[in-house]
Amino acid sequence: LNRIKASGLKLRFCTNETQATRENFVKKLQGLGFDISVDEVTAPAPAACRILKERSLRPHLLVHDDLVPEFAEIDKANPNCVVIGDAAENFTYANLNKAFQVLIGMEKPVLISLGRGRYYKETDGLKLDVGAYMKALEYACDVQAEVVGKPAKTFFESALAEMGVTPQEAIMIGDDIVNDVGGAQQCGMRAVQVRTGKYRPCDENHPYVKPDAYVNNLAEAVDIILQQL
Amino acid sequence: LNRIKASGLKLRFCTNETQATRENFVKKLQGLGFDISVDEVTAPAPAACRILKERSLRPHLLVHDDLVPEFAEIDKANPNCVVIGDAAENFTYANLNKAFQVLIGMEKPVLISLGRGRYYKETDGLKLDVGAYMKALEYACDVQAEVVGKPAKTFFESALAEMGVTPQEAIMIGDDIVNDVGGAQQCGMRAVQVRTGKYRPCDENHPYVKPDAYVNNLAEAVDIILQQL
Numbered sequence: 001l002n003r004i005k006a007s008g009l010k011l012r013f014c015t016n017e018t019q020a021t022r023e024n025f026v027k028k029l030q031g032l033g034f035d036i037s038v039d040e041v042t043a044p045a046p047a048a049c050r051i052l053k054e055r056s057l058r059p060h061l062l063v064h065d066d067l068v069p070e071f072a073e074i075d076k077a078n079p080n081c082v083v084i085g086d087a088a089e090n091f092t093y094a095n096l097n098k099a100f101q102v103l104i105g106m107e108k109p110v111l112i113s114l115g116r117g118r119y120y121k122e123t124d125g126l127k128l129d130v131g132a133y134m135k136a137l138e139y140a141c142d143v144q145a146e147v148v149g150k151p152a153k154t155f156f157e158s159a160l161a162e163m164g165v166t167p168q169e170a171i172m173i174g175d176d177i178v179n180d181v182g183g184a185q186q187c188g189m190r191a192v193q194v195r196t197g198k199y200r201p202c203d204e205n206h207p208y209v210k211p212d213a214y215v216n217n218l219a220e221a222v223d224i225i226l227q228q229l
Numbered sequence: 230l231n232r233i234k235a236s237g238l239k240l241r242f243c244t245n246e247t248q249a250t251r252e253n254f255v256k257k258l259q260g261l262g263f264d265i266s267v268d269e270v271t272a273p274a275p276a277a278c279r280i281l282k283e284r285s286l287r288p289h290l291l292v293h294d295d296l297v298p299e300f301a302e303i304d305k306a307n308p309n310c311v312v313i314g315d316a317a318e319n320f321t322y323a324n325l326n327k328a329f330q331v332l333i334g335m336e337k338p339v340l341i342s343l344g345r346g347r348y349y350k351e352t353d354g355l356k357l358d359v360g361a362y363m364k365a366l367e368y369a370c371d372v373q374a375e376v377v378g379k380p381a382k383t384f385f386e387s388a389l390a391e392m393g394v395t396p397q398e399a400i401m402i403g404d405d406i407v408n409d410v411g412g413a414q415q416c417g418m419r420a421v422q423v424r425t426g427k428y429r430p431c432d433e434n435h436p437y438v439k440p441d442a443y444v445n446n447l448a449e450a451v452d453i454i455l456q457q458l
Contacts, residue, residue, distance in 0.1 A: 091322045100348065100357050118369045119329065128329050132365035139364040140347045140357050 001035055003222050007229065010163040014042045014156070014172075016149045016179065018085035018114040018130065019064045022046070042159040044114035044149035045070035048083055050158075051148065057110065059083040062099040062133075064090060081110035084137065084145075086117070086130040096133065103141045111137055115149040117179075150176070151183025160187075171212075173221045175199045182209040192221050230264055232451050236458065239392040243271045243385070243401075245378045245408065247314035247343040247359065248293045251275070271388040273343035273378035274299035277312055279387075280377065286339065288312040291328040291362075293319060310339035313366065313374075315346070315359040325362065332370045340366055342374040346408075379405070380412025389416070400441075402450045404428045411438040421450050 004011055013036060017025050022041045029036050045067055052059055058075050061068065063085035071083075082099050103109040117129035134145045149155050160170055167188030174180020175197035184191040193199060193211040196218070204214070215221040233240055242265060246254050251270045258265050274296055281288055287304050290297065292314035300312075311328050332338040346358030363374045378384050389399055396417030403409020404426035413420040422428060422440040425447070433443070444450040 089322055091325070093318055093320045096320070097354070097356050100361075101355055104348070104355060118371075119333070125326070126330055126333060127326050128365065128369050132329075132369040135368040136357065136361040136365040140361040142347075 001218075003226065005035065007226055009225070009229075010165060011040060012042050012159045012163055013040055014150060014159050014174075014180075016044060016115045016117065018044050018067055018149070019088060020066045021069050023069075024066065042155070042162065043070075044085070044155070047148045047155055047158055048112055048114060049074055051112065051146075052081070052083075057081040057112075059112070060099060060102040061085075062087050062090065062095055063114070064088055080106065081112060082137070083112045083114065084130060084134055085114035086120075087133070088127070091128075091133055096136070100137060100140055103137060103143070109141045109143045111141070111143055111145040113145040113147050116145075116147045116151075150179040151186065153183070153187050156184055156187040156189065160189075171225065173215075173218065177203040177206050177209050177211070181211045185209070185212075192224075194218055194221060230447075232455065234264065236455055238454070238458075239394060240269060241271050241388045241392055242269055243379060243388050243403075243409075245273060245344045245346065247273050247296055247378070248317060249295045250298050252298075253295065271384070271391065273384070274314070276377045276384055276387055277341055277343060278303055280341065280375075281310070281312075286310040286341075288341070289328060289331040290314075291316050291319065291324055292343070293317055309335065310341060311366070312341045312343065313359060313363055314343035315349075316362070317356070320357075320362055325365070329366060329369055332366060332372070338370045338372045340370070340372055340374040342376050344378040345374075345376045345380075379408040380415065382412070382416050385413055385416040385418065389418075400454065402444075402447065406432040406435050406438050406440070410440045414438070414441075421453075423447055423450060 022038045022043050026036055026038050026041060052074055058077060058079050060079035060082045061071060064087050067085055079102055082103050103111060113130060113134040116131040118131050119126050119129050138145055160167060170189045172180055172184030172189050172191040173194060175194050177193060181191040181193050190212040192213045192215055195214060195216050251267045251272050255265055255267050255270060281303050287306060287308050289308035289311045290300060293316050296314055308331055311332050332340060342359060342363040345360040347360050348355050348358050367374055389396060399418045401409055401413030401418050401420040402423060404423050406422060410420040410422050419441040421442045421444055424443060424445050
């Protein structure tokens with residue numbers, strides 16, 4: 001990161017993190033030694049807030065407690081949509097029924113989902129991600145959720161707009177073959193997969209996503225990018 | 230019911246009830262004055278038990294506490310499939326993750342669902358039904374559930390086999406346009422919709438299910454059937 005910043009290239013961090021505010025997300029990375037600030041982060045919750053404001057939507061929130069501050073400035077009285085994130089322990093039977101009741105009570109239900117992940121790994125095992133609960137509500141209400149976050153095209157477009165560059169001028173580096181690489185390519189960007197984190201060898205035979213390049217780690221990606229300046 | 234039984238016609242009660250054993254289901258109806266016994270009831274849990282035995286499947290159960298006795302004779306050690314019913318309060322975050330972990334740990338996940346209902350009404354409001362949670366697990370594990378219960382063809386076929394009659398000799402009477410009427414017709418039976426219970430006037434314009442007849446209540450259905458003997 002330091003070498004990219006020193007080169008003068010513009011940089012955004014695109015995350016699907018919805019269990020914490022950007023402030024806490026950034027603090028965690030700073031604690032790990034990364035040079036990163038809140039205004040360099042593109043995340044689903046602020047993207048959802050922009051949509052809510054543009055369309056005068058008042059959300060019923062089914063999200064993680066730690067994400068709620070991101071919606072501080074949003075009017076939540078008399079809700080006319082549901083926003084669902086990775087609510088983790090907040091995915092209770094009562095909370096799911098409540099979100100469902102709000103949706104089914106609308107003439108035309110509006111469901112906004114902060115991601116479409118299937119599952120993720122924690123120290124105590126695999127956990128169902130927001131996408132699974134989104135599917136449950138979609139089925140019960142016969143609606144299609146609007147997904148904010150990677151791999152949505154609008155999410156990458158926001159990041160590009162924030163940097164003021166075109167897709168052709170940008171490159172995505174990520175470990176997730178579908179959400180990072182596929183999403184960025186759909187948006188017209190080139191994308192590199194790092195062979196760390198979520199990467200699995202079978203990703204290299206993915207049926208429909210083909211990265212523009214592979215690198216063994218982030219440092220190697222930076223080497224290649226800087227060589228081409 | 231008394232008139233049908235007196236006529237000598239064979240009779241089965243086909244229910245998607247999965248919040249109680251057949252014993253308790255029958256007790257409730259007997260309490261309401263109906264002449265009904267356990268061996269006249271076709272229900273999803275016993276149908277699932279037949280499948281489990283036939284295919285040597287050992288289930289991890291995500292069902293209502295009151296349904297567990299239906300699986301008393303089934304080996305549940307070292308599970309190689311998941312059976313999901315309307316678990317109600319048992320649909321906790323922990324229980325959903327546990328069922329998911331069992332499924333995703335299988336080479337070829339097997340998910341058996343006791344119905345595919347979207348939601349139902351209780352005195353304190355609408356509740357998500359088993360179908361919504363089935364969809365969540367289907368999406369997370371990229372599998373398709375095998376649905377036992379109405380409107381599955383195999384479920385109606387079981388009821389017919391238990392009576393020893395062909396579909397052409399049988400008639401279904403029900404209030405649910407898709408699960409009762411549509412399911413029975415798919416199986417080759419004729420089906421009558423009663424204008425009570427779940428019936429809604431808009432059912433009469435259903436896009437793809439057309440009952441063979443409508444009746445205002447069960448007694449009227451019996452009148453018509455007995456007149457034609």
